[in-house]
Amino acid sequence: MNADVPAPARGRAALFSLLVALPLALPLSSAGFSLLSQLASAWLLLLSVGLLVTRAGLLSFGQAMYAGLAAYAAAHAMNTIAARGWPLPFALxxxxxxxxxxxxxxxxxxxxxxRGGLSFAMITLGLGLLVALAAPMLQGFFGGEGGVSTDRTAGPVWLGLDFLSQRQVYGVSAAYVLLGAALMRGLDGTRLDLLARAVRDNPLRVAVSGATPRRVRLQLVLVSAFLAGLSGALQTLRLEQVSAGSLGLPQSSMALLFSLAAGSGTAWGALLGAGLMVGSESVLASVSQAWMLYVGLGFLAIVHRDLGAAGFERGLARFGARASRPPQSRSAVGPGSAIALRRARGHGREQLGRTALRRASTTAGRQHPAAVWRAAADRQRRCLGWRGAAGLHGRGAWRPGVASAGAAVAQRRSP
Known part of the structure; x- marks a missing residue:
C-alpha cells in the first residue's frame, strides 16, 4: 500500500472500484447492461468537464466536439480493421x-x-458550432445525415471478448472507467495540478513566477480531451452507430449543466452527475416531452439552494465545525476579556494591512512601483486609517523601501 495516499482516500477508491465491478456479477438483462454502459460513457464525459472546471476554472462548451470526433474516428477504425483483417482487438x-x-x-x-474565463467558454462554443455545421458538408468522414455504422462483432476475438452481449461491452466500459479514475488520482498533487489551480486563482502571479498560464491550460485541455475521447469511442462501441447529432451544442450543454449541478471534479461527483444525466435522458424523457424544461428548473433549484455534491460537503463541514465549537455565554466574558479582544482585533487589522502591502508589492511592484505604493497606501488606509498607515513604518515593515514610500504617500494625502 502506498504510504503517501491517506487511508480514507484508499478506502474510497476501493469502494468506487467495487461499485463499478459489482454489476458484472449480477444477473442483469441486456437493457440493464446497455444502460450501465451509457452511464460509464456519461461518467467519463462529465469527468472531462469537471476536470477543467475544478482544476483550472474553465467552462468548456466543446467537450461534445472531442467526444463526437473520437466516436467517428472509432467507427472508421473498427470498419477498417474488419475490412482488412488486422489482428487488432476492438477493446483497444x-x-x-x-x-x-x-x-x-x-x-x-x-x-x-x-485566455481563460468567458473568452475560453465563447471560443470553445464557436469551435463546437463550427465542427457541427461542417459535419454535413464533409460526408467522407461524417457520412452525411445517416452517419457512420459499424459492427462490433466483426473484429477479432481477444481475451474471449467477441462483443456479442452487452455484458462484455459494459466490462470494457468499466475497465476504462477505472482507467479514468486512476488518471485523475495520479493527477492529484502533481505539478500540473498545482499550477492549474494557481492559474485559476491568479494567472498574473503564475506568469510572474516563470510559468506560462497558456501552456498549463493547454496541458489540462489535452487530458480532458483524452477522457472525452474515451467517452465517445465507448458510445460507438455500444451503439454501433454515430451521427452528427453527437457533435451538437445540446450534448455539451447537458454535460456542463450536470457537471455544475453535481460537482463532477471528483469520481463520486461525476458518478452523481452521470446518474442524473442518464436518468433524465432515459426515464424523464419517456414520461414527458417537456423533460428539458424540468431539467432546467431542477438545475436552477440546485444552483439557487446549493443542493449539489459540493454544497452537501460544505454543509457537512459547517455542521462539524459548529458541533465541535465549545459553548460560550455572553456573561462569561469579563472586562479583561473584552480588552484582550479589542487588542486582538487591532493586531489583526495591523497584520491585514501588512499582508495587503506585501501582496501589492509582490504582484506588480517590478512593473509599476509608484502605482503599487499608492495602492498599498490606499489598502493600509482602509485597514488602519490614515494615522495607523503612517505609523506602521515606525513599528517595522516587511519591505522598508516600499513601506516608507507608501507611508509618505499616505502622509502627503492625509488632511
Missing amino acids: VPVYGGMFAVAVALVLGPISVR
Missing part, C-alpha cells in the same frame, strides 16, 4: 479514440487557451 479502439481527441485538441486547443 477507445484508446485510439482518446488519442484522436488529443490530436484534435493539439490543433484547436492553442486557439482557445490564450
Whole structure:
C-alpha cells in the first residue's frame, strides 16, 4: 500500500472500484447492461468537464466536439480493421479514440487557451458550432445525415471478448472507467495540478513566477480531451452507430449543466452527475416531452439552494465545525476579556494591512512601483486609517523601501 495516499482516500477508491465491478456479477438483462454502459460513457464525459472546471476554472462548451470526433474516428477504425483483417482487438479502439481527441485538441486547443474565463467558454462554443455545421458538408468522414455504422462483432476475438452481449461491452466500459479514475488520482498533487489551480486563482502571479498560464491550460485541455475521447469511442462501441447529432451544442450543454449541478471534479461527483444525466435522458424523457424544461428548473433549484455534491460537503463541514465549537455565554466574558479582544482585533487589522502591502508589492511592484505604493497606501488606509498607515513604518515593515514610500504617500494625502 502506498504510504503517501491517506487511508480514507484508499478506502474510497476501493469502494468506487467495487461499485463499478459489482454489476458484472449480477444477473442483469441486456437493457440493464446497455444502460450501465451509457452511464460509464456519461461518467467519463462529465469527468472531462469537471476536470477543467475544478482544476483550472474553465467552462468548456466543446467537450461534445472531442467526444463526437473520437466516436467517428472509432467507427472508421473498427470498419477498417474488419475490412482488412488486422489482428487488432476492438477493446483497444477507445484508446485510439482518446488519442484522436488529443490530436484534435493539439490543433484547436492553442486557439482557445490564450485566455481563460468567458473568452475560453465563447471560443470553445464557436469551435463546437463550427465542427457541427461542417459535419454535413464533409460526408467522407461524417457520412452525411445517416452517419457512420459499424459492427462490433466483426473484429477479432481477444481475451474471449467477441462483443456479442452487452455484458462484455459494459466490462470494457468499466475497465476504462477505472482507467479514468486512476488518471485523475495520479493527477492529484502533481505539478500540473498545482499550477492549474494557481492559474485559476491568479494567472498574473503564475506568469510572474516563470510559468506560462497558456501552456498549463493547454496541458489540462489535452487530458480532458483524452477522457472525452474515451467517452465517445465507448458510445460507438455500444451503439454501433454515430451521427452528427453527437457533435451538437445540446450534448455539451447537458454535460456542463450536470457537471455544475453535481460537482463532477471528483469520481463520486461525476458518478452523481452521470446518474442524473442518464436518468433524465432515459426515464424523464419517456414520461414527458417537456423533460428539458424540468431539467432546467431542477438545475436552477440546485444552483439557487446549493443542493449539489459540493454544497452537501460544505454543509457537512459547517455542521462539524459548529458541533465541535465549545459553548460560550455572553456573561462569561469579563472586562479583561473584552480588552484582550479589542487588542486582538487591532493586531489583526495591523497584520491585514501588512499582508495587503506585501501582496501589492509582490504582484506588480517590478512593473509599476509608484502605482503599487499608492495602492498599498490606499489598502493600509482602509485597514488602519490614515494615522495607523503612517505609523506602521515606525513599528517595522516587511519591505522598508516600499513601506516608507507608501507611508509618505499616505502622509502627503492625509488632511
